[in-house]
Amino acid sequence: MRIPSFTSIVHAFNSFASFATRSAPPPPFTVASTRPLARKSMPTIPFFGALFSSGSSTSSQNMSHPVQKSKEEWQAILNQEQFRILREKGTEAPFSGKYDKHYPSEGLYACAGCGAPLYKADHKFKSGCGWPAFFDAVPGAITRHTDRTFGMERTEIVCSNCGGHLGHVFKGEGYPTPTDERHCVNSVSIKFDAGEGEGKKEEAKV
Numbered sequence: 001m002r003i004p005s006f007t008s009i010v011h012a013f014n015s016f017a018s019f020a021t022r023s024a025p026p027p028p029f030t031v032a033s034t035r036p037l038a039r040k041s042m043p044t045i046p047f048f049g050a051l052f053s054s055g056s057s058t059s060s061q062n063m064s065h066p067v068q069k070s071k072e073e074w075q076a077i078l079n080q081e082q083f084r085i086l087r088e089k090g091t092e093a094p095f096s097g098k099y100d101k102h103y104p105s106e107g108l109y110a111c112a113g114c115g116a117p118l119y120k121a122d123h124k125f126k127s128g129c130g131w132p133a134f135f136d137a138v139p140g141a142i143t144r145h146t147d148r149t150f151g152m153e154r155t156e157i158v159c160s161n162c163g164g165h166l167g168h169v170f171k172g173e174g175y176p177t178p179t180d181e182r183h184c185v186n187s188v189s190i191k192f193d194a195g196e197g198e199g200k201k202e203e204a205k206v
């Protein structure tokens, strides 16, 4: 007979399903009918989130950031905490960062990894969240990625120049800022430069 029997189709589907899910629980049509709510409580979201995240972090590291360095090269120029946060997407403890309560009237916050200017002093606002918060950035300085780790969908921000992890962007929280965005940035990821603008002006005058 040329037409395959129902059982061989089921068999083929089962083989495919177990291949596709790498021996995860039985195929959906047997589970779903008996335990319709089970899927919600199953840890599939963090699991797949971790998969996607490692994919996106790989791509963000290999994507076309002008500054490309090996792990060893980054370790040579960053201290341990900077490496953990910038290159391994870590997070500093809340209210611990040196720029959390830092409100200069002018100056720039640059990437601690490569020195690219990221935020102006007047982009910073008081969010009370425990990390430096900015409502906007230097145009083109920041690249956004979808971050699905920990079962949440967040927008990760990295330095466009070197791909260094800065933090996350949150939208629509109701802060009285022009953008209603909060760039929640690790102090460790940035370096404040108060004098560059002044120095340049003075040089220009002389």
Ligand SMILES: [Zn+2]
Pocket (backbone or CB within 6 Å): 111, 112, 113, 114, 115, 116, 159, 160, 161, 162, 163, 164
């Ligand atoms: Zn950078």
